[in-house]
Amino acid sequence: MRRLPVYILIDCSESMAGEPIDAVQRGLDAMLQQLRRNPHALESVCISVITFDARAKVAVPLTELSDFNIPVLSIKPGTALGAALKLLAERIKRDVQKTTTEIKGDYRPIVFLLTDGQPTDEWESAANTLKKVNPKLANIYAIGCGKEIDFSVLTQITDIAYHIKEVSSEMIAKFFIWMSASVQSMSQGADVPISLEKSPFAESGGFDLIDPDNLPLRSDVPLQIFLHCRCINTHKFYMMRYVFVEEYKVYLAKSVHVLPDDFFSEGRGVSPAVSSELLYGSIPCPFCANTSWAQCGNCGQIMCDPDPTPPQIQCPSCQVILNVGSGTAFEVTRSSG
Ligand SMILES: [Zn+2]
Ligand SMILES: [Zn+2]
Incomplete structure:
Protein backbone atom coordinates (compact mmCIF):
# COMPACT_ATOMS: atom_id res chain seq x y z
CA MET A 1 0.00 0.00 0.00
CA ILE A 210 1.37 35.60 -1.53
CA ASP A 211 2.84 36.77 -4.81
CA PRO A 212 6.66 36.47 -4.59
CA ASP A 213 7.10 39.24 -7.17
CA ASN A 214 4.83 41.61 -5.35
CA LEU A 215 5.46 41.21 -1.64
CA PRO A 216 3.44 43.37 0.71
CA LEU A 217 5.53 46.10 2.31
CA ARG A 218 6.59 45.47 5.83
CA SER A 219 8.06 47.78 8.36
CA ASP A 220 11.72 47.35 9.34
CA VAL A 221 10.86 47.66 13.04
CA PRO A 222 9.36 44.74 14.98
CA LEU A 223 5.59 45.05 14.86
CA GLN A 224 5.15 43.38 18.21
CA ILE A 225 7.21 43.30 21.38
CA PHE A 226 6.85 40.73 24.13
CA LEU A 227 7.87 41.41 27.72
CA HIS A 228 8.33 38.51 30.09
CA CYS A 229 6.88 39.65 33.41
CA ARG A 230 6.73 38.09 36.84
CA CYS A 231 4.02 38.70 39.41
CA ILE A 232 5.50 40.15 42.63
CA ASN A 233 2.77 38.48 44.69
CA THR A 234 2.49 34.99 43.19
CA HIS A 235 5.96 34.83 41.49
CA LYS A 236 4.27 33.36 38.42
CA PHE A 237 5.23 34.35 34.88
CA TYR A 238 3.18 36.08 32.23
CA MET A 239 3.85 37.87 28.99
CA MET A 240 2.74 41.34 27.95
CA ARG A 241 2.28 42.00 24.26
CA TYR A 242 2.87 45.49 22.81
CA VAL A 243 1.81 46.31 19.27
CA PHE A 244 3.45 48.94 17.07
CA VAL A 245 1.28 51.95 16.20
CA GLU A 246 2.55 53.14 12.83
CA GLU A 247 1.05 56.62 13.11
CA TYR A 248 2.88 57.50 16.35
CA LYS A 249 5.88 55.12 16.06
CA VAL A 250 5.31 53.76 19.57
CA TYR A 251 4.13 50.50 21.08
CA LEU A 252 0.80 50.17 22.84
CA ALA A 253 0.05 47.47 25.44
CA LYS A 254 -2.42 45.07 23.87
CA SER A 255 -2.79 41.87 25.91
CA VAL A 256 -1.33 39.64 28.61
CA HIS A 257 -0.92 35.87 28.46
CA VAL A 258 -0.14 33.51 31.31
CA LEU A 259 3.01 31.55 30.45
CA PRO A 260 3.11 27.78 30.86
CA ASP A 261 5.34 26.47 33.68
CA ASP A 262 7.86 24.99 31.24
CA PHE A 263 8.10 28.18 29.16
CA PHE A 264 11.72 28.94 30.09
CA SER A 265 12.86 25.32 30.16
CA GLU A 266 14.94 25.73 27.00
CA GLY A 267 16.36 29.19 27.51
CA ARG A 268 15.04 32.67 27.36
CA GLY A 269 15.60 33.88 23.82
CA VAL A 270 17.11 37.35 23.89
CA SER A 271 16.56 40.28 21.60
CA PRO A 272 17.85 43.84 21.58
CA ALA A 273 16.41 45.96 24.39
CA VAL A 274 13.75 48.55 23.70
CA SER A 275 13.51 51.98 25.33
CA SER A 276 10.74 52.31 27.91
CA GLU A 277 9.91 55.63 26.27
CA LEU A 278 8.44 53.73 23.30
CA LEU A 279 6.15 51.57 25.42
CA TYR A 280 2.76 53.01 26.26
CA GLY A 281 0.19 51.66 28.64
CA SER A 282 0.05 48.49 30.65
CA ILE A 283 -2.39 45.62 31.07
CA PRO A 284 -3.14 44.48 34.64
CA CYS A 285 -1.23 41.45 35.98
CA PRO A 286 -3.35 38.37 35.24
CA PHE A 287 -2.59 36.98 38.71
CA CYS A 288 -2.96 39.90 41.15
CA ALA A 289 -4.38 42.70 38.98
CA ASN A 290 -1.52 45.11 39.75
CA THR A 291 -1.97 47.71 37.03
CA SER A 292 1.62 48.78 36.35
CA TRP A 293 5.04 47.19 35.83
CA ALA A 294 8.68 47.91 36.71
CA GLN A 295 12.07 46.44 35.86
CA CYS A 296 14.58 45.21 38.43
CA GLY A 297 17.77 47.31 38.25
CA ASN A 298 19.75 44.35 39.56
CA CYS A 299 18.72 41.33 37.44
CA GLY A 300 16.57 42.91 34.72
CA GLN A 301 13.39 41.00 35.61
CA ILE A 302 10.20 42.82 34.71
CA MET A 303 7.55 42.57 37.43
CA CYS A 304 4.02 43.67 38.07
CA ASP A 305 3.80 46.71 40.26
CA PRO A 306 0.96 48.34 42.21
CA ASP A 307 -0.02 51.86 41.23
CA PRO A 308 0.99 54.02 43.04
CA THR A 309 4.26 52.18 43.59
CA PRO A 310 5.31 51.77 47.25
CA PRO A 311 8.76 53.22 48.08
CA GLN A 312 10.32 49.75 48.19
CA ILE A 313 9.49 46.51 46.40
CA GLN A 314 11.23 43.14 46.36
CA CYS A 315 12.28 41.60 43.04
CA PRO A 316 10.53 38.21 42.69
CA SER A 317 13.55 36.78 40.83
CA CYS A 318 16.73 37.97 42.60
CA GLN A 319 15.00 38.96 45.89
CA VAL A 320 16.84 42.31 46.00
CA ILE A 321 14.89 45.14 47.68
CA LEU A 322 14.42 47.89 45.14
CA ASN A 323 14.04 51.57 45.85
CA VAL A 324 11.69 52.64 43.17
CA GLY A 325 12.91 55.36 40.86
CA SER A 326 10.70 57.07 38.35
CA GLY A 327 10.60 59.51 35.51
CA THR A 328 13.73 58.46 33.64
CA ALA A 329 13.69 56.30 30.54
CA PHE A 330 15.48 52.96 30.69
CA GLU A 331 16.19 50.06 28.40
CA VAL A 332 13.71 47.21 28.70
CA THR A 333 14.71 43.62 28.09
CA ARG A 334 12.38 42.15 25.52
CA SER A 335 12.17 38.71 24.10
CA SER A 336 12.69 37.36 20.65
CA GLY A 337 9.17 36.31 19.65
ZN1 LIG B 1 0.93 40.38 39.94
ZN1 LIG C 1 15.92 41.20 40.27
Whole structure:
Protein backbone atom coordinates (compact mmCIF):
# COMPACT_ATOMS: atom_id res chain seq x y z
CA MET A 1 0.00 0.00 0.00
CA ARG A 2 1.40 3.39 -0.97
CA ARG A 3 1.40 5.78 1.91
CA LEU A 4 0.70 9.51 1.76
CA PRO A 5 3.04 11.11 4.32
CA VAL A 6 1.76 14.41 5.74
CA TYR A 7 4.05 16.66 7.79
CA ILE A 8 2.58 19.49 9.82
CA LEU A 9 5.12 22.08 11.00
CA ILE A 10 3.80 24.31 13.77
CA ASP A 11 5.38 27.50 15.05
CA CYS A 12 5.04 27.43 18.86
CA SER A 13 6.82 30.72 19.53
CA GLU A 14 5.34 33.24 21.94
CA SER A 15 3.68 35.28 19.22
CA MET A 16 1.28 32.31 18.90
CA ALA A 17 0.20 32.71 22.55
CA GLY A 18 -3.50 32.75 23.29
CA GLU A 19 -6.10 32.22 20.59
CA PRO A 20 -3.77 31.18 17.72
CA ILE A 21 -2.19 28.21 19.48
CA ASP A 22 -5.54 27.13 20.97
CA ALA A 23 -7.09 27.31 17.51
CA VAL A 24 -4.30 25.22 15.99
CA GLN A 25 -4.75 22.65 18.74
CA ARG A 26 -8.48 22.39 17.99
CA GLY A 27 -7.80 22.41 14.23
CA LEU A 28 -5.55 19.36 14.55
CA ASP A 29 -8.29 17.52 16.39
CA ALA A 30 -10.94 18.42 13.80
CA MET A 31 -8.62 17.45 10.94
CA LEU A 32 -7.94 14.07 12.47
CA GLN A 33 -11.64 13.34 12.97
CA GLN A 34 -12.39 14.37 9.41
CA LEU A 35 -9.65 12.19 7.92
CA ARG A 36 -10.58 9.17 9.99
CA ARG A 37 -14.04 9.19 8.43
CA ASN A 38 -12.52 8.81 4.96
CA PRO A 39 -11.65 5.20 4.03
CA HIS A 40 -9.02 6.23 1.46
CA ALA A 41 -7.32 8.50 3.96
CA LEU A 42 -7.52 5.84 6.65
CA GLU A 43 -5.73 3.40 4.38
CA SER A 44 -2.94 5.62 3.16
CA VAL A 45 -2.41 8.77 5.24
CA CYS A 46 0.40 8.96 7.80
CA ILE A 47 0.93 12.14 9.80
CA SER A 48 3.93 13.64 11.57
CA VAL A 49 3.97 16.85 13.62
CA ILE A 50 7.12 18.93 13.97
CA THR A 51 6.99 21.88 16.37
CA PHE A 52 9.49 24.70 16.66
CA ASP A 53 10.30 27.43 19.16
CA ALA A 54 13.94 28.05 20.14
CA ARG A 55 14.47 24.45 18.97
CA ALA A 56 12.75 22.16 16.52
CA LYS A 57 11.46 18.78 17.58
CA VAL A 58 9.47 15.87 16.23
CA ALA A 59 6.35 16.04 18.40
CA VAL A 60 4.86 13.00 16.65
CA PRO A 61 6.89 10.78 14.27
CA LEU A 62 5.25 9.66 11.04
CA THR A 63 2.29 7.59 12.25
CA GLU A 64 -0.69 5.91 10.62
CA LEU A 65 -3.96 7.79 11.05
CA SER A 66 -5.51 5.11 13.22
CA ASP A 67 -2.65 5.24 15.75
CA PHE A 68 -2.06 8.98 15.73
CA ASN A 69 -2.30 10.85 19.05
CA ILE A 70 -2.58 14.62 18.97
CA PRO A 71 0.36 16.31 20.71
CA VAL A 72 -0.32 19.01 23.31
CA LEU A 73 1.07 22.27 21.96
CA SER A 74 2.66 24.80 24.31
CA ILE A 75 4.51 28.02 23.62
CA LYS A 76 8.18 28.85 24.25
CA PRO A 77 10.48 31.72 23.22
CA GLY A 78 12.17 31.77 19.81
CA THR A 79 11.36 30.80 16.22
CA ALA A 80 13.90 28.24 14.96
CA LEU A 81 12.44 27.88 11.48
CA GLY A 82 15.78 26.86 9.97
CA ALA A 83 16.14 24.00 12.43
CA ALA A 84 12.56 22.91 11.69
CA LEU A 85 13.16 22.82 7.93
CA LYS A 86 16.40 20.89 8.38
CA LEU A 87 14.64 18.39 10.61
CA LEU A 88 11.83 18.08 8.07
CA ALA A 89 14.26 17.25 5.26
CA GLU A 90 16.03 14.66 7.43
CA ARG A 91 12.79 13.00 8.44
CA ILE A 92 11.46 12.87 4.89
CA LYS A 93 14.66 11.21 3.67
CA ARG A 94 14.42 8.70 6.49
CA ASP A 95 10.67 8.03 6.54
CA VAL A 96 9.58 8.05 2.93
CA GLN A 97 9.87 4.90 0.81
CA LYS A 98 11.35 5.74 -2.58
CA THR A 99 10.04 4.22 -5.80
CA THR A 100 12.48 1.67 -7.26
CA THR A 101 12.30 -0.75 -10.16
CA GLU A 102 10.84 -3.37 -7.80
CA ILE A 103 8.46 -1.33 -5.67
CA LYS A 104 6.22 1.63 -6.06
CA GLY A 105 7.18 3.89 -3.18
CA ASP A 106 5.15 6.33 -1.12
CA TYR A 107 3.39 9.34 -2.56
CA ARG A 108 5.30 12.60 -2.48
CA PRO A 109 4.82 14.01 1.03
CA ILE A 110 2.64 17.01 1.66
CA VAL A 111 3.85 19.62 4.13
CA PHE A 112 1.83 22.32 5.86
CA LEU A 113 3.90 24.97 7.59
CA LEU A 114 2.09 27.31 9.99
CA THR A 115 4.11 30.23 11.24
CA ASP A 116 3.40 33.71 12.48
CA GLY A 117 6.75 35.24 13.21
CA GLN A 118 10.15 36.00 11.90
CA PRO A 119 12.78 33.29 12.19
CA THR A 120 15.37 33.76 14.93
CA ASP A 121 17.91 31.33 13.44
CA GLU A 122 19.71 30.80 10.13
CA TRP A 123 17.02 29.42 7.84
CA GLU A 124 18.14 30.31 4.30
CA SER A 125 20.28 27.25 3.59
CA ALA A 126 17.56 24.84 4.74
CA ALA A 127 14.91 26.71 2.72
CA ASN A 128 17.17 26.68 -0.30
CA THR A 129 17.73 22.94 -0.05
CA LEU A 130 13.99 22.28 0.13
CA LYS A 131 13.08 24.58 -2.72
CA LYS A 132 15.88 23.75 -5.16
CA VAL A 133 16.24 20.00 -4.74
CA ASN A 134 15.07 18.03 -7.76
CA PRO A 135 12.94 15.96 -7.71
CA LYS A 136 11.14 17.85 -4.98
CA LEU A 137 11.15 16.26 -1.53
CA ALA A 138 7.59 17.38 -0.85
CA ASN A 139 4.71 19.62 -1.85
CA ILE A 140 5.04 22.43 0.66
CA TYR A 141 2.29 24.85 1.66
CA ALA A 142 3.24 27.73 3.91
CA ILE A 143 0.59 29.55 5.89
CA GLY A 144 1.60 32.84 7.44
CA CYS A 145 -0.66 33.74 10.35
CA GLY A 146 -0.95 37.28 11.63
CA LYS A 147 0.52 40.66 10.92
CA GLU A 148 4.21 40.26 11.64
CA ILE A 149 5.06 37.92 8.78
CA ASP A 150 8.23 38.18 6.76
CA PHE A 151 6.69 37.16 3.44
CA SER A 152 10.01 36.83 1.68
CA VAL A 153 10.87 34.02 4.11
CA LEU A 154 7.77 32.04 3.16
CA THR A 155 8.22 32.53 -0.57
CA GLN A 156 11.82 31.36 -0.35
CA ILE A 157 10.61 28.07 1.09
CA THR A 158 7.78 27.38 -1.32
CA ASP A 159 5.88 28.79 -4.27
CA ILE A 160 2.59 28.37 -2.47
CA ALA A 161 2.32 30.61 0.55
CA TYR A 162 -0.88 31.98 1.98
CA HIS A 163 -1.40 34.79 4.40
CA ILE A 164 -4.13 34.80 7.06
CA LYS A 165 -4.50 38.44 7.98
CA GLU A 166 -6.64 38.21 11.10
CA VAL A 167 -5.81 35.11 13.10
CA SER A 168 -9.03 33.91 14.68
CA SER A 169 -10.26 30.46 15.64
CA GLU A 170 -12.63 30.62 12.72
CA MET A 171 -9.87 31.30 10.15
CA ILE A 172 -7.56 28.63 11.55
CA ALA A 173 -10.47 26.17 11.51
CA LYS A 174 -11.09 26.96 7.83
CA PHE A 175 -7.45 26.30 7.00
CA PHE A 176 -7.58 22.96 8.72
CA ILE A 177 -10.75 22.06 6.78
CA TRP A 178 -8.90 22.92 3.58
CA MET A 179 -5.85 20.93 4.71
CA SER A 180 -8.07 17.90 5.43
CA ALA A 181 -9.83 18.19 2.07
CA SER A 182 -6.47 18.42 0.29
CA VAL A 183 -5.11 15.38 2.08
CA GLN A 184 -8.28 13.42 1.28
CA SER A 185 -8.13 14.23 -2.41
CA MET A 186 -4.46 13.31 -2.57
CA SER A 187 -5.12 10.05 -0.77
CA GLN A 188 -7.47 9.26 -3.64
CA GLY A 189 -4.68 9.76 -6.14
CA ALA A 190 -4.82 13.48 -6.96
CA ASP A 191 -1.41 14.92 -7.77
CA VAL A 192 -1.66 18.20 -5.94
CA PRO A 193 -3.75 19.45 -3.03
CA ILE A 194 -6.99 21.30 -3.66
CA SER A 195 -6.24 24.91 -4.43
CA LEU A 196 -7.31 27.07 -1.51
CA GLU A 197 -8.60 29.77 -3.84
CA LYS A 198 -11.03 27.27 -5.31
CA SER A 199 -12.08 25.77 -2.01
CA PRO A 200 -15.67 26.25 -0.79
CA PHE A 201 -14.81 28.83 1.81
CA ALA A 202 -12.61 30.96 -0.44
CA GLU A 203 -15.36 33.49 -1.11
CA SER A 204 -15.54 34.48 2.56
CA GLY A 205 -11.95 35.71 2.11
CA GLY A 206 -9.60 36.53 4.95
CA PHE A 207 -6.49 35.15 3.24
CA ASP A 208 -4.23 36.01 0.31
CA LEU A 209 -2.00 33.91 -1.90
CA ILE A 210 1.37 35.60 -1.53
CA ASP A 211 2.84 36.77 -4.81
CA PRO A 212 6.66 36.47 -4.59
CA ASP A 213 7.10 39.24 -7.17
CA ASN A 214 4.83 41.61 -5.35
CA LEU A 215 5.46 41.21 -1.64
CA PRO A 216 3.44 43.37 0.71
CA LEU A 217 5.53 46.10 2.31
CA ARG A 218 6.59 45.47 5.83
CA SER A 219 8.06 47.78 8.36
CA ASP A 220 11.72 47.35 9.34
CA VAL A 221 10.86 47.66 13.04
CA PRO A 222 9.36 44.74 14.98
CA LEU A 223 5.59 45.05 14.86
CA GLN A 224 5.15 43.38 18.21
CA ILE A 225 7.21 43.30 21.38
CA PHE A 226 6.85 40.73 24.13
CA LEU A 227 7.87 41.41 27.72
CA HIS A 228 8.33 38.51 30.09
CA CYS A 229 6.88 39.65 33.41
CA ARG A 230 6.73 38.09 36.84
CA CYS A 231 4.02 38.70 39.41
CA ILE A 232 5.50 40.15 42.63
CA ASN A 233 2.77 38.48 44.69
CA THR A 234 2.49 34.99 43.19
CA HIS A 235 5.96 34.83 41.49
CA LYS A 236 4.27 33.36 38.42
CA PHE A 237 5.23 34.35 34.88
CA TYR A 238 3.18 36.08 32.23
CA MET A 239 3.85 37.87 28.99
CA MET A 240 2.74 41.34 27.95
CA ARG A 241 2.28 42.00 24.26
CA TYR A 242 2.87 45.49 22.81
CA VAL A 243 1.81 46.31 19.27
CA PHE A 244 3.45 48.94 17.07
CA VAL A 245 1.28 51.95 16.20
CA GLU A 246 2.55 53.14 12.83
CA GLU A 247 1.05 56.62 13.11
CA TYR A 248 2.88 57.50 16.35
CA LYS A 249 5.88 55.12 16.06
CA VAL A 250 5.31 53.76 19.57
CA TYR A 251 4.13 50.50 21.08
CA LEU A 252 0.80 50.17 22.84
CA ALA A 253 0.05 47.47 25.44
CA LYS A 254 -2.42 45.07 23.87
CA SER A 255 -2.79 41.87 25.91
CA VAL A 256 -1.33 39.64 28.61
CA HIS A 257 -0.92 35.87 28.46
CA VAL A 258 -0.14 33.51 31.31
CA LEU A 259 3.01 31.55 30.45
CA PRO A 260 3.11 27.78 30.86
CA ASP A 261 5.34 26.47 33.68
CA ASP A 262 7.86 24.99 31.24
CA PHE A 263 8.10 28.18 29.16
CA PHE A 264 11.72 28.94 30.09
CA SER A 265 12.86 25.32 30.16
CA GLU A 266 14.94 25.73 27.00
CA GLY A 267 16.36 29.19 27.51
CA ARG A 268 15.04 32.67 27.36
CA GLY A 269 15.60 33.88 23.82
CA VAL A 270 17.11 37.35 23.89
CA SER A 271 16.56 40.28 21.60
CA PRO A 272 17.85 43.84 21.58
CA ALA A 273 16.41 45.96 24.39
CA VAL A 274 13.75 48.55 23.70
CA SER A 275 13.51 51.98 25.33
CA SER A 276 10.74 52.31 27.91
CA GLU A 277 9.91 55.63 26.27
CA LEU A 278 8.44 53.73 23.30
CA LEU A 279 6.15 51.57 25.42
CA TYR A 280 2.76 53.01 26.26
CA GLY A 281 0.19 51.66 28.64
CA SER A 282 0.05 48.49 30.65
CA ILE A 283 -2.39 45.62 31.07
CA PRO A 284 -3.14 44.48 34.64
CA CYS A 285 -1.23 41.45 35.98
CA PRO A 286 -3.35 38.37 35.24
CA PHE A 287 -2.59 36.98 38.71
CA CYS A 288 -2.96 39.90 41.15
CA ALA A 289 -4.38 42.70 38.98
CA ASN A 290 -1.52 45.11 39.75
CA THR A 291 -1.97 47.71 37.03
CA SER A 292 1.62 48.78 36.35
CA TRP A 293 5.04 47.19 35.83
CA ALA A 294 8.68 47.91 36.71
CA GLN A 295 12.07 46.44 35.86
CA CYS A 296 14.58 45.21 38.43
CA GLY A 297 17.77 47.31 38.25
CA ASN A 298 19.75 44.35 39.56
CA CYS A 299 18.72 41.33 37.44
CA GLY A 300 16.57 42.91 34.72
CA GLN A 301 13.39 41.00 35.61
CA ILE A 302 10.20 42.82 34.71
CA MET A 303 7.55 42.57 37.43
CA CYS A 304 4.02 43.67 38.07
CA ASP A 305 3.80 46.71 40.26
CA PRO A 306 0.96 48.34 42.21
CA ASP A 307 -0.02 51.86 41.23
CA PRO A 308 0.99 54.02 43.04
CA THR A 309 4.26 52.18 43.59
CA PRO A 310 5.31 51.77 47.25
CA PRO A 311 8.76 53.22 48.08
CA GLN A 312 10.32 49.75 48.19
CA ILE A 313 9.49 46.51 46.40
CA GLN A 314 11.23 43.14 46.36
CA CYS A 315 12.28 41.60 43.04
CA PRO A 316 10.53 38.21 42.69
CA SER A 317 13.55 36.78 40.83
CA CYS A 318 16.73 37.97 42.60
CA GLN A 319 15.00 38.96 45.89
CA VAL A 320 16.84 42.31 46.00
CA ILE A 321 14.89 45.14 47.68
CA LEU A 322 14.42 47.89 45.14
CA ASN A 323 14.04 51.57 45.85
CA VAL A 324 11.69 52.64 43.17
CA GLY A 325 12.91 55.36 40.86
CA SER A 326 10.70 57.07 38.35
CA GLY A 327 10.60 59.51 35.51
CA THR A 328 13.73 58.46 33.64
CA ALA A 329 13.69 56.30 30.54
CA PHE A 330 15.48 52.96 30.69
CA GLU A 331 16.19 50.06 28.40
CA VAL A 332 13.71 47.21 28.70
CA THR A 333 14.71 43.62 28.09
CA ARG A 334 12.38 42.15 25.52
CA SER A 335 12.17 38.71 24.10
CA SER A 336 12.69 37.36 20.65
CA GLY A 337 9.17 36.31 19.65
ZN1 LIG B 1 0.93 40.38 39.94
ZN1 LIG C 1 15.92 41.20 40.27
